[in-house]
Amino acid sequence: MAGPVVDPPAASAVTPKAGYHHGDLRAQLIAAVAELVESHGPDGFSVAEAARRAGVSSAAPYKHFKDRHEILRGVVAEAMDRLHAAMEAGAAAHPRGSLEAIAAVGLAYVDFARTGPGVFRLVFGLTEGHEDDPDLMAKGDQCFGVVQQAVADCLRLSPADPEVERRAYMLWSFVHGHSFLTIDMKHKVASTGTDDWTYLMAVAEAILRRP
Amino acid sequence: MAGPVVDPPAASAVTPKAGYHHGDLRAQLIAAVAELVESHGPDGFSVAEAARRAGVSSAAPYKHFKDRHEILRGVVAEAMDRLHAAMEAGAAAHPRGSLEAIAAVGLAYVDFARTGPGVFRLVFGLTEGHEDDPDLMAKGDQCFGVVQQAVADCLRLSPADPEVERRAYMLWSFVHGHSFLTIDMKHKVASTGTDDWTYLMAVAEAILRRP
DNA sequence: CCCCCATGTGAGAGTTGTTAACTTTCGCCG
């Protein structure tokens, strides 16, 4: 790729290092890359620029990551952890088995997408050399697990019940689709006619209170 | 980027040119890029490699596209046309206003995603310099229009009716989400427990046969 | 206290994006 990747080649939110040994480079690189992905799209980042932002030479990142793809994977892993935590928190904020708990999980998902559309798309668009990174797959399953558990609680069934899996999948498609559409079409917002919470409650009700 | 972008640096499905003047370079570049995106991810393509595949010098593409982003946009535009056509065809294959017509539109969508996951993701992940390319937005609206029309027919209301918009959006979220999940988790397929058609019919019914 | 190795630096090879100046070919007009 040619041309400078960013507008102000310096200046960043990640505070640079202190001495020769950085002490926290790996995390700072991930933060810097997340920022870049957010502002310039998934292929609008460069290892070099991330290094610059962290205040290290352009070769330093390769002590922590095999190649640029591995950095992306790092960003995704971190993001999925955050997503998982947010979903758990959403569920925990309401009585177990309530529809509210389910809607809250969905809302956490949508909020996650809206506050970091670039990273969100990265998370679900990663298909380079890591189609089946076991670590990422595990984290993905962990997230789905939250939905599954909430649905199981609501239906008073085991999480492994096929009926639970079916409805959890339905719910997730819905939330996932809404998240994507909502960040793709920032124009014509409020296509739902209502706010997210009401919308998600309606969906949860429709999917869970049926034969 | 470093390193060759593809495995066999030559050999391609797009047959190279004939004489000095290629005659069809623009289209062949788009085809080549679509192939690359499909096999190496959205940022796994390079203008140079696309040119190589089309049998021209690496500067030739710039006679047809301003920069690499414009090539991507070309790929997306072509893909959206195909998607739109497939959706229309799906709707046309069933009686107007039937649930089947709606399910068929959804199935076209899902099939499109499945047969070209890379391009599909590209279509809905394009956020570089063209967040609001009027041409692409128009094509997007065209696609949503098919859903909207099918829903309107089914409910016997005007496509502009807010109720139609609301349900069309719901339906689209669902289909969109299912499409994404289906290509993301190729593993644990058939999470729905049924085939796509049955699934989509159930969803259409649930969303359209309600207060 | 000292040495070791994880973590940094610098230079360099190879690739890419993009532009500029050129050349070739096609079709059209006098």
Next chain:
DNA sequence: CGGCGAAAGTTAACAACTCTCACATGGGGG
């Protein structure tokens, strides 16, 4: 029919980027 201008290709060049290798550094465990 000749030539000419625009469209479409080529080569050359530059800056940036990825990634490697040999070397430097310094903090923590023996």
